[in-house]
Amino acid sequence: MPSAKIAPSLLSGDFANLANECQRMLKDGADYLHMDVMDGHFVPNLTIGAPVIKSLRKHTDAFLDCHLMVAEPERWVDDFAAAGTNLFMFHYEATKHHEALIERIRNHGMKAGIAIKPKTPVDAILSLAGQVDMVLVMTVEPGFGGQKFMVDCLSKVRALRQAYPDLDIEVDGGLDLTNIDEAAEAGANVIVAGTSIFKADKPAEVIATFRNTINAASA
Numbered sequence: 001m002p003s004a005k006i007a008p009s010l011l012s013g014d015f016a017n018l019a020n021e022c023q024r025m026l027k028d029g030a031d032y033l034h035m036d037v038m039d040g041h042f043v044p045n046l047t048i049g050a051p052v053i054k055s056l057r058k059h060t061d062a063f064l065d066c067h068l069m070v071a072e073p074e075r076w077v078d079d080f081a082a083a084g085t086n087l088f089m090f091h092y093e094a095t096k097h098h099e100a101l102i103e104r105i106r107n108h109g110m111k112a113g114i115a116i117k118p119k120t121p122v123d124a125i126l127s128l129a130g131q132v133d134m135v136l137v138m139t140v141e142p143g144f145g146g147q148k149f150m151v152d153c154l155s156k157v158r159a160l161r162q163a164y165p166d167l168d169i170e171v172d173g174g175l176d177l178t179n180i181d182e183a184a185e186a187g188a189n190v191i192v193a194g195t196s197i198f199k200a201d202k203p204a205e206v207i208a209t210f211r212n213t214i215n216a217a218s219a
């Protein structure tokens with residue numbers, strides 16, 4: 001499987017100090033910055049939109065992994081592309097026009113990703129997964145940080161890894177040092193974590209352990 005990429009979720013950071021929080025995570029070894037975009041409709045929470053990504057882009061060249069938990073993701077492709085998004089990750093459940101959206105995202109110069117919620121079966125995206133740059137298997141119900149990891153979701157990671165040995169497969173929600181082994185064994189290689197990184201005394205050590213665990217599993 002592809003090498004490990006660790007993506008701290010800035011949802012657990014200090015939003016009033018976002019650029020510094022991003023710099024701190026990069027210094028601690030982050031590969032990507034995971035930005036959770038929530039609209040209060042697709043999920044029962046509100047966070048940030050394209051204007052914040054645009055402002056942040058002036059402070060960093062880092063890879064911005066934007067997780068759009070929004071209804072009608074099509075509405076936001078132009079704005080997120082113009083803001084400097086690297087990866088536009090939309091939810092399977094939020095649209096009926098998956099292939100058209102993937103093409104539109106790519107035409108705007110971004111990488112495309114598709115995410116599924118815990119109750120969505122993997123069969124829904126098994127063929128679409130071959131058309132995107134990354135899939136995201138949620139391991140909590142989207143909407144909030146700090147929730148409990150749902151181990152059952154890893155069967156979907158296993159099925160995707162078996163079908164796509166070279167695909168970037170991301171997991172998001174409740175990842176920490178107690179479950180990273182299982183996630184690695186299932187075949188996940190892109191790890192999103194908010195609470196377990198930001199609340200750690202030494203975030204760099206948590207990021208390094210995540211990376212080593214994933215890379216050891218793929219060796």
Ligand SMILES: O=C(CO)[C@@H](O)[C@H](O)COP(=O)(O)O
Binds near residue numbers: 142144147
């Ligand atoms: O997308 C989401 C939540 O909807 C996540 O990215 C969380 O923000 C991850 O936070 P932890 O579960 O690691 O605290």
Ligand SMILES: [Fe+2]
Binds near residue numbers: 009034036172
């Ligand atoms: Fe997320």
